[in-house]
Structure formats: C-alpha cells, structure tokens
Amino acid sequence: MSIRALVAAMASLLLGAAAGDAPARSFSALASGIGRPSAVAVDGQGNTYVAAPDLSRVFKIDGAGRLTVAAGGKVRTGPDAQNLPNGDDGPSALSSLTAPAALAVDGLGNVYIADDGDRAVRRIDGRTGIITTMIGGPRPPPPWWPGRAAPPAMASPMAAQGKANAAGLIRPGGLAVDAAGHLYVADRGTHSVFRMTVADGSIEKIAGSGLPGYVGDGGPAVQARLSSPEGLAIDGAGVLYVADRGNHCVRRIDGRTGTIRTVAGDGFAGDSGDGGRASAARLRDPVAVAVDGRGDLFIADLGNARVRRIAKATSLISTASGLEHAACGAIAATKDGTLFVAEAARELVLRRDAAGVVTPVAGNGGVGYTGDGGAATAAFLQRPAALARDAHGNLYVADSAANRVRRIDVTTGQISTVAGNGRRGFAGDGAAAATAILAGPEGLAFDRDGQLVIADTLNHRLRRVALDGTMTTIAGNGDAGFPKDGGRALDSALGSPTTVMRDAAGDLLVVQGSFGMIHRIDTAGVLHTIVGSSGQPPLLDGAPATSGRVARITAGALGRGGEVVFAEEGSLRIWSVDPAAGIAKIIAGRGLGAPEGAPDQARAAAFGAVHALASDGAGNLYVGEIPAGIRRIDVTTQRVVTVLSRASLPTLPAGLVWASPDTLYLADSAGYVRRVLPDGASAVVAGGGAGF
Numbered sequence: 157m158s159i160r161a162l163v164a165a166m167a168s169l170l171l172g173a174a175a176g177d178a179p180a181r182s183f184s185a186l187a188s189g190i191g192r193p194s195a196v197a198v199d200g201q202g203n204t205y206v207a208a209p210d211l212s213r214v215f216k217i218d219g220a221g222r223l224t225v226a227a228g229g230k231v232r233t234g235p236d237a238q239n240l241p242n243g244d245d246g247p248s249a250l251s252s253l254t255a256p257a258a259l260a261v262d263g264l265g266n267v268y269i270a271d272d273g274d275r276a277v278r279r280i281d282g283r284t285g286i287i288t289t290m291i292g293g294p295r296p297p298p299p300w301w302p303g304r305a306a307p308p309a310m311a312s313p314m315a316a317q318g319k320a321n322a323a324g325l326i327r328p329g330g331l332a333v334d335a336a337g338h339l340y341v342a343d344r345g346t347h348s349v350f351r352m353t354v355a356d357g358s359i360e361k362i363a364g365s366g367l368p369g370y371v372g373d374g375g376p377a378v379q380a381r382l383s384s385p386e387g388l389a390i391d392g393a394g395v396l397y398v399a400d401r402g403n404h405c406v407r408r409i410d411g412r413t414g415t416i417r418t419v420a421g422d423g424f425a426g427d428s429g430d431g432g433r434a435s436a437a438r439l440r441d442p443v444a445v446a447v448d449g450r451g452d453l454f455i456a457d458l459g460n461a462r463v464r465r466i467a468k469a470t471s472l473i474s475t476a477s478g479l480e481h482a483a484c485g486a487i488a489a490t491k492d493g494t495l496f497v498a499e500a501a502r503e504l505v506l507r508r509d510a511a512g513v514v515t516p517v518a519g520n521g522g523v524g525y526t527g528d529g530g531a532a533t534a535a536f537l538q539r540p541a542a543l544a545r546d547a548h549g550n551l552y553v554a555d556s557a558a559n560r561v562r563r564i565d566v567t568t569g570q571i572s573t574v575a576g577n578g579r580r581g582f583a584g585d586g587a588a589a590a591t592a593i594l595a596g597p598e599g600l601a602f603d604r605d606g607q608l609v610i611a612d613t614l615n616h617r618l619r620r621v622a623l624d625g626t627m628t629t630i631a632g633n634g635d636a637g638f639p640k641d642g643g644r645a646l647d648s649a650l651g652s653p654t655t656v657m658r659d660a661a662g663d664l665l666v667v668q669g670s671f672g673m674i675h676r677i678d679t680a681g682v683l684h685t686i687v688g689s690s691g692q693p694p695l696l697d698g699a700p701a702t703s704g705r706v707a708r709i710t711a712g713a714l715g716r717g718g719e720v721v722f723a724e725e726g727s728l729r730i731w732s733v734d735p736a737a738g739i740a741k742i743i744a745g746r747g748l749g750a751p752e753g754a755p756d757q758a759r760a761a762a763f764g765a766v767h768a769l770a771s772d773g774a775g776n777l778y779v780g781e782i783p784a785g786i787r788r789i790d791v792t793t794q795r796v797v798t799v800l801s802r803a804s805l806p807t808l809p810a811g812l813v814w815a816s817p818d819t820l821y822l823a824d825s826a827g828y829v830r831r832v833l834p835d836g837a838s839a840v841v842a843g844g845g846a847g848f
Contacts, residue, residue: 183848185223189522189558189578190215193498193505195486197259197267199282204496205267206505207256207486210523210557211538214256214269215848217505217518223525227269227280227287228253229846248280248287249846258387258486260331260339268339270328277328277341291341291352291359292325330388330399330444334411340396342385349377349385349398349409363398363409363416370403370423377409377416387444387486391451399442399455406442406455420455420466420473427460434466434473444484449491456484456497463487463497477512522578524558527847532564532571532829533840536847540823542655543813544600544608551821552608553829553842554597554811561597561610561621564829564842571842575610575621582615582634589627594619599655604662604679611653611666618645618653618666618677631666631677638690639668639675645683655712657720659735665712665720672706674720674733687720687733687740694726701733701740711768713812716775716791723766723779730758730766730779744779744789744796758794761787770812770820778820780809786822786832800832
C-alpha cells in the first residue's frame with residue numbers, strides 16, 4: 157500500500173471514531189438533509205456525488221442509498237479562514253471546502269470539485285481518496301472585514317496559456333472531463349471556458365473572449381463571446397456543450413476545429429419551442445447540460461422549472477417526461493439514459509430512469525443530519541445563533557441555518573434535537589416538537605415553568621416546547637410587521653423576533669431586531685412595547701425608552717437588577733432600560749464621537765458590531781463583537797477588559813450564556829459552541845465535526 161493510501165485509510169478510521177462509528181459514518185441518504193444541492197455527478201460504479209454548498213460539503217451516495225462525506229468534513233472559521241489549511245494532500249473527507257458549485261467524475265473514478273468560494277478546482281484521487289488542488293486556490297479575505305486592509309489588486313484570472321497551479325478563477329462553475337484526460341472548466345466571472353491537461357497541469361482558454369456578449373457563432377470559440385457560462389458536458393465524439401446562461405442558450409464547441417455554434421435557444425429569454433428545432437426554441441437561465449449514451453442532450457432550464465431534451469437523431473426539442481416541473485440546477489446522465497437532477501428548491505436529488513419514472517435519491521427537504529445521538533463535538537452545527545441553559549445545566553443551541561434547536565447533555569456530552577426536523581417552514585403545532593418545522597430560529601429562553609421558548613425568527617412567531625415535548629405557538633400570527641401594543645400577543649404581528657428572555661416576574665421579553673423594538677409579554681399573554689417607537693426621532697440618552705427610534709437591535713440580555721440591556725447597531729452603543737422607570741441610558745460605547753474619558757472605561761470605549769450579550773451573577777456584562785472578540789464590562793468600575801481576543805478566537809460571536817460560578821459559553825456563527833474560563837482558556841463543547 158502506498159503512503160498516501162495508508163494515510164487515507166488511517167484518517168478514515170479516525171474520522172469514523174471521532175463521530176462515534178468505525179470505520180466511517182454513513183446515513184440513509186433519503187433521511188439526511190443536503191440543503192440546496194448545486195451539482196450532481198455519477199461514477200462508473202453507480203455512486204452518486206452531490207455538492208451541498210449550504211454545508212460546504214460533497215457527499216457520496218452508494219448503490220444501497222447510504223450517504224457519506226466525500227469532501228469537506230472539516231470547517232475553516234474566522235476572518236483568516238481561507239488562509240488556513242484546506243486539507244490538501246490528505247484524505248478528502250477531512251478536507252475543507254467553502255462553496256462547492258460543480259462536479260465531474262472521470263473514467264478512473266477521480267472526482268473533480270469546483271469550489272466557487274475558494275476560486276479553485278480540486279480533485280479526489282479515485283484510488284487513494286487523497287484530495288489536491290488542481291487549479292487556483294483560496295482567495296484573500298474580503299476587504300470589508302473590520303480591521304483588515306483591502307487585498308492587492310487581482311491579476312488577470314487566467315492567462316491563455318500557463319500552468320494550472322499558478323492560475324486563478326473568479327467564479328468556477330461547470331466541469332467536464334473527456335476520455336483523453338482533459339478537464340474543462342467554465343468560469344462565470346471571465347465568461348470563458350478553459351481546458352486543462354491533467355497529466356502535466358497545462359491550461360488554455362478554449363472559449364470566450366473574456367467579455368460578456370452573444371457573438372461568434374460559426375467562428376473560433378476562443379474569439380466568441382459568452383455570458384456567465386455554467387454547466388458543461390462532453391459527448392463521445394469530443395463535442396463540448398456549454399450552458400450559456402446569460403444568453404439563454406446552449407452552445408456547441410467542436411473538439412476538432414474549435415468552432416462554436418448555438419444548438420438550443422435563440423438568445424432571448426422565454427419558454428417555447430417544444431416539438432420544433434432546438435435552435436429556434438426559447439430557454440430561460442439554462443444552468444446545466446448532460447449527454448446520455450445515445451447522444452441525446454438534456455438541459456436544466458432553470459428559469460422555466462423543467463428539463464428539456466434534444467434528440468440527437470432529429471435535433472428537435474421537447475420537455476423530458478417526469479421532469480416537467482423540476483426546478484433543476486444540475487443534471488447528470490448515464491449511458492443507459494438514466495438522469496440524476498439536483499432540485500435546489502425542494503432540496504432533493506432525483507433519479508429519472510429511461511422510462512421516465514422519477515424517484516428521490518437523496519435529501520429530506522432540510523439541512524443536515526447533524527450527528528444526533530453522538531458526541532456533541534462530532535456533530536455539525538449550521539450557524540448557531542443563541543444559547544440557553546435549563547435548570548439542570550444542559551445547554552440548548554439555536555441551530556439557525558439547520559432550522560433546529562439542539563440539546564447538549566452536560567453529563568454525557570451527547571447532542572440531540574429537541575425542536576425542528578431540519579426543513580424550513582411552519583408546521584407542527586400540537587405535535588412533538590422534534591417533528592415540527594421551524595424557520596431560522598435565533599433566540600432561546602426558558603419560561604417560569606421550565607418550558608423552552610423559541611424565537612422562530614423567519615416564521616415571525618414565538619413557539620414553546622411544553623414539558624411533554626409538544627410544540628405550540630404563543631406569540632405572533634405570522635405577519636412580518638409591528639405588533640399592536642396592548643393587544644393579545646398570539647393575535648399580533650411579530651416581525652422577525654431575534655432574542656427572547658425571561659424577567660424576574662416570569663414575563664417574556666422579545667426583541668424585534670430589525671425593527672429596533674423590545675416587547676414584554678405578560679403572563680396573561682398581553683404584549684407591551686418597552687423599547688423603541690417607529691416614526692420617531694432617534695432615542696436619546698436619559699429619555700423614556702419608548703420615546704424614540706432605535707436603529708436595529710443586534711443583541712439583548714438581562715442585567716442583575718432586571719434591567720434590559722441591548723446593543724444598537726446604528727449608534728454603536730449599548731443601552732440599559734430600568735424596568736420600573738422605563739428610562740433608557742447609554743452604558744457603553746462612544747459611538748462615532750470622541751471618548752468621554754479613559755479609553756478602557758465603558759462609555760469611552762469603542763465597540764464594533766455587537767452580536768451577543770450576557771450578564772453574570774455579579775452583574776458584569778459580557779460583550780461579543782467584531783472585531784474585538786469578547787470583552788467584559790465590570791459592574792463596579794465600568795472598566796472594559798478583553799476576555800477572549802479575536803486572535804484567540806477567530807470566529808464570529810453569535811450567542812453568549814453565563815453558567816455559575818465561572819463559565820461563559822459562546823456560540824459562533826461558524827459552527828461551534830465553546831466553553832470559556834476566567835483565564836481566557838476555551839474548549840469546544842459542540843460542533844466542528846462532520847456530523848453526517
């Protein structure tokens with residue numbers, strides 16, 4: 157066995173052990189959420205590969221319907237994430253991807269991945285499972301990151317001739333491979349198609365002048381103009397087909413002469429032509445193409461939500477039976493005429509056999525399987541947004557992008573789902589919370605009876621999990637608007653609630669972040685506005701909290717004395733509201749003005765984008781922000797000290813919760829929950845694993 161093969165085998169065992177199984181974790185593909193699939197490919201052994209950009213992963217589905225992580229099992233986080241090791245020269249399951257956009261498989265079983273986020277094309281070796289970068293590499297961090305200078309001006313993405321390892325892509329899209337060992341790459345950013353000779357790494361442009369447009373038919377493809385080309389496919393004769401999305405057509409490049417012409421679509425967006433010549437038909441946003449063993453061409457006509465077929469024998473176009481209403485974003489074909497389509501809208505991969513019968517292959521309409529029942533540190537969290545603790549100290553996580561609420565058992569360290577089945581939508585009241593449907597939950601709290609309350613943000617509701625596990629709605633009628641002060645909370649609009657808290661009286665406080673308002677829902681279910689007012693001038697320091705407008709509330713917490721603390725994005729300040737008097741005052745942040753004292757004092761300190769707040773038992777306030785990390789405001793001295801710097805924690809703080817006597821838990825939007833001790837040491841308690 158070669159060294160690479162040995163490394164791959166050992167790492168596969170380690171990955172399985174870390175996730176609780178050996179040698180590797182696999183799941184039912186139909187029971188696993190794959191998010192919005194962007195690509196699909198099939199190898200000669202009957203395995204299906206699916207790119208899931210929502211999850212930064214590529215999955216492999218075997219003939220028995222079992223799903224495993226093929227690439228992207230590790231997550232890079234923080235402002236320098238794209239400069240961190242991506243797993244090259246190691247086992248593909250332990251690599252890191254950003255946004256896989258296209259796939260291709262060659263005759264040797266090598267899998268090629270176009271990573272739109274990293275501007276790169278990578279290959280999984282079919283024999284060893286080792287992943288390497290073939291073209292390009294991670295891009296520099298974005299220039300808007302706080303505290304970071306803009307990156308240097310980007311050079312031309314690809315020379316007409318050169319070595320692939322020195323080349324860069326702007327928006328890699330479609331991929332295809334031919335029998336001669338060439339890899340074809342569509343670059344949406346430069347409106348071009350490139351061909352790489354895999355054996356020596358040389359690369360050349362074969363289509364597109366670099367400028368968008370629709371000219372050049374009948375001439376050299378390299379002088380023609382394309383517009384945001386995406387999907388690619390190659391037939392047995394070496395003819396390359398290009399889904400020329402921006403031109404609403406499919407182009408054909410002759411492999412011998414390099415001549416380009418249009419084979420489907422007349423260049424105008426529309427939905428017509430079935431039964432006639434394909435070149436006279438109208439398409440709308442064709443994004444992918446595939447050729448089956450008979451030479452028939454299939455087109456993912458995304459804008460028209462169907463798959464079109466061009467018969468090789470007649471050049472006539474029709475709609476593929478069984479796929480008349482498939483909003484297909486990617487397509488693959490086998491020699492026997494079987495089609496695999498990635499339907500992003502329904503978050504599924506479908507299989508259509510030669511007889512036109514369509515069956516699902518992967519996806520349950522949600523995001524993630526997530527590793528329930530195993531160690532929390534081996535689970536995958538998708539943008540955790542908030543934390544809460546129950547009376548026994550168990551930790552609850554609003555796994556926002558996965559549309560779930562997770563529970564971490566403090567005794568066993570295992571993770572489970574308590575609410576949400578991974579699908580995005582609204583359903584399940586009156587039934588078990590774990591089977592209910594949520595939409596981007598961002599806030600958690602426990603009411604006075606120990607029941608879990610969820611800010612179901614994109615459903616514009618507060619929902620509650622009873623002690624018997626049943627889900628109900630307790631506030632919000634589903635309308636994305638301002639609530640009516642003094643009205644029944646259940647009948648009121650409650651647009652995008654982002655934070656929920658419980659005060660000493662047992663009332664619930666709910667933050668409407670984008671509306672800049674905070675409301676109190678009393679035990680009788682009546683809603684009262686306590687912070688913010690629409691249509692008024694900005695809130696003033698020392699004024700009644702409902703007398704002015706607040707420009708977006710990004711975090712909220714309760715202080716030791718019951719005061720409501722919130723961070724305002726517009727002023728870059730932290731405010732406090734006395735619950736009895738209702739007066740708002742600035743307690744931290746100088747905003748855009750000059751310091752009002754020593755720079756380590758709360759009102760003189762500069763705060764950036766605050767995303768999380770928490771108060772400890774003594775009343776000290778913890779602030780999670782960009783770019784500083786986590787800072788503490790001492791309740792007695794008002795001095796601001798750094799608890800965890802951005803250098804020590806290269807992630808985005810999204811939620812904080814205090815655990816007596818001395819522990820702070822942090823959720824970050826990159827997919828981790830960490831335990832932070834007084835000395836600044838931190839350890840991951842959940843997230844970061846493959847999860848599937």
